[in-house]
Amino acid sequence: xxxxxxxxxxxxxxxxxxxxxxxxxxxxxxxxxxxxxxxxxxxxxxxxxxxxxxxxxxxxxxxxxxxxxxxxxxxxxxxxxxxxxxxxxxxxxxxxxxxxxxxxxxxxxxxxxxxxxxxxxxxxxxxxxxxxxxxxxxxxxxxxxxxxxxxxxxxxxxxxxxxxxxxxxxxxxx
Amino acid sequence: xxxxxxxxxxxxxxxxxxxxxxxxxxxxxxxxxxxxxxxxxxxxxxxxxxxxxxxxxxxxxxxxxxxxxxxxxxxxxxxxxxxxxxxxxxxxxxxxxxxxxxxxxxxxxxxxxxxxxxxxxxxxxxxxxxxxxxxxxxxxxxxxxxxxxxxxxxxxxxxxxxxxxxxxxxxxxxxxxxxxxxxxxxxxxxxxxxxxxxxxxxxxxxxxxxxxxxxxxxxxxxxxxxxxxxxxxxxxxxxxxxxxxxxxxxxxxxxxxxxxxxxxxxxxxxxxxxxxxxxxxxxxxxxxxxxxxxxxxxxxxxxxxxxxxxxxxxxxxxxxxxxxxxxxxxxxxxxxxxxxxxxxxxxxxxxxxxxxxxxxxxxx
Numbered sequence: 001x002x003x004x005x006x007x008x009x010x011x012x013x014x015x016x017x018x019x020x021x022x023x024x025x026x027x028x029x030x031x032x033x034x035x036x037x038x039x040x041x042x043x044x045x046x047x048x049x050x051x052x053x054x055x056x057x058x059x060x061x062x063x064x065x066x067x068x069x070x071x072x073x074x075x076x077x078x079x080x081x082x083x084x085x086x087x088x089x090x091x092x093x094x095x096x097x098x099x100x101x102x103x104x105x106x107x108x109x110x111x112x113x114x115x116x117x118x119x120x121x122x123x124x125x126x127x128x129x130x131x132x133x134x135x136x137x138x139x140x141x142x143x144x145x146x147x148x149x150x151x152x153x154x155x156x157x158x159x160x161x162x163x164x165x166x167x168x169x170x171x172x173x174x
Numbered sequence: 175x176x177x178x179x180x181x182x183x184x185x186x187x188x189x190x191x192x193x194x195x196x197x198x199x200x201x202x203x204x205x206x207x208x209x210x211x212x213x214x215x216x217x218x219x220x221x222x223x224x225x226x227x228x229x230x231x232x233x234x235x236x237x238x239x240x241x242x243x244x245x246x247x248x249x250x251x252x253x254x255x256x257x258x259x260x261x262x263x264x265x266x267x268x269x270x271x272x273x274x275x276x277x278x279x280x281x282x283x284x285x286x287x288x289x290x291x292x293x294x295x296x297x298x299x300x301x302x303x304x305x306x307x308x309x310x311x312x313x314x315x316x317x318x319x320x321x322x323x324x325x326x327x328x329x330x331x332x333x334x335x336x337x338x339x340x341x342x343x344x345x346x347x348x349x350x351x352x353x354x355x356x357x358x359x360x361x362x363x364x365x366x367x368x369x370x371x372x373x374x375x376x377x378x379x380x381x382x383x384x385x386x387x388x389x390x391x392x393x394x395x396x397x398x399x400x401x402x403x404x405x406x407x408x409x410x411x412x413x414x415x416x417x418x419x420x421x422x423x424x425x426x427x428x429x430x431x432x433x434x435x436x437x438x439x440x441x442x443x444x445x446x447x448x449x450x451x452x453x454x455x456x457x458x459x460x461x462x463x464x465x466x467x468x469x470x471x472x473x474x475x476x477x478x479x480x481x482x483x484x485x486x487x488x489x490x491x492x493x494x495x496x497x498x499x500x501x502x503x504x505x506x507x508x509x510x511x512x513x514x515x516x517x518x519x520x521x522x523x524x525x526x527x528x529x530x531x532x533x534x535x536x537x538x
Contacts, residue, residue: 011230013237020294042294044286045251045259045279048234063233071294079247083237095301130305 012170013063013083017076017109018090019101020069023123026153027090028066031163036154043068046080055167070101078112086117086170088162093122094130099137117169119147121162126152194277202271205229205239217276218257238264239272251279259283315369322362329355368506386537387432388423389467393458396439408452417462428467428534429514438510441503442471442530449475465536472529477522486520
C-alpha cells in the first residue's frame, strides 16, 4: 500500500477461522473492545474490525476478519481470506471435534492463500472441568510446528497473546 | 446468456435500487478511485475522494483491491462498524481497473441469522445432552460395580454356611438367600457387560480366524451352564443342527469372541426359559447358511406382545414385561452381535412362542 510504504505504519489483514460457536466473535470482541458477553450470537458472513497493535518500534493496524463458523450446513467461504497475512484457527477446548475442523480449515486456507502464518487458539480455557483436548493431541500438533495458545475470551486469558504471537509470526519474528 | 427484454431489465434494476441501496466505486488498476455513486454513506464510503486509494480509505478492502485471479469475487454480508451489512461484488474492468458494487445485505442477514442461530443452538444442546448421558452412564457403572463387591462376600458367606449342619427350614432359607444373591450378581454382571460392550463397540473390530469361536461350542457351553435352571423350571432344552457335522469345527467358526458369544446364547436361552411354561421345550437351532451362521432360540411361551417388539433390543426395555429383569440382556446381545458385523431380531415361533435369532458372518 502506498501509505504503508511512506510511513512506519503497517496494515495487515488477519482472519479468524473455526467451527461454529468456538468463540471467534468473543475473542475479537475481547481483543478489540475488551468486552465479553455470555450470549451466543451466530455470525453471518463476516465481521470486520480493526485494532492497532505495537510491536517494538512498529505500529500495525490489524483488519480483523471474523468469519462465520463452519457447521454441517455451510462451509466457510474462503474468498474472505484473500489478502490475509495470517490467521487464527480457533477451536473450543470443550469440544474436541473442533480441533479436527480447525485442521481441515487450515488445509483449505492454505489452498486459497498459500502458507501464511497461523496460530491455533484453544478457547474456553476457563471451562476446565469440561476440557476435552488431551495434552498428547496438543503435543502432536506442536511437533508438526503449530503454535498453540490456550485462551479464554471470558477472562481475557491468552487473547492478547494469541494476536501478538500471530503478529510476531507475520513480521517474521518467531 | 440470453438477451433480457427492457421491461425485465427495468424491473430488476428498480428492485435492486429500491431494496438494496446499491453503491459503487470504480478504480484504476492501482485501486485509486476514478468515480463513485449510489448510497455511499450507507456503507461509510462517502468520504473517499477521487484519486484516493480505496483500500487505504476503506480498511476492509485492504488486501483485496487490487485483486488477482478470476474475473470477480463476491463477499457476502460483510459487516463493519457504522455501516450497513453489505454484499460486496468486486470485478475487473478490462485491464485497467476494478469495479466494486455494494448491495444492502440487511434482509438476508436477518433471515440467515435466525435460521443459523436456531440450528447451531439445537446442535449445541444435543451435544450437551449426549455428554450428560455419558457422564450418567459412567456414574451408573461405578455404582453398580461398587454394589457387586459386598455381594460377593454375602454369597461366599452363604456358600460356607451350606457346609454347616442346618435344619431343613434353615437349608430352605439359605437356598433362597443364595439364589437371590446369585440372581443379583447376574444382574450386576449384565449391567457391567452391557456397559463394557458399549465402550468396546467404539473400538475397531477385526476378525482373527485363529481365535474365532465355534458357534456349536458356545451354544453347548451355554446350555450346560443353564441346564440346572431349566431342570428346576421343568423346561427342556435341545440343540438342533442344520449343516455340516459338529466335528467339522472350521465350518462353524464365526466372527466374535468366545465368552461373549456364550453370553449371547445364555441371555437368549434365559429369556426363552423365563417365558416358558413347565413341560415345554426351548429349541436352539444352528443353520449353516454358507457365508454366515443363523442361530434361533425358540420357546413355547406366550410370545412377545406386539407393543413390546419395537423396543425389545433397546436398553432397559424389558423391565416393562414384568419379569423382574432390568432389560439389559437383549440390549447386550444386540450391541455385541452388531459389533461383530451380524444382525439380530425376533419373530413369532412356529408353535406360538417367540423365536429370537441372530446371524453372524463366518470367520474364514
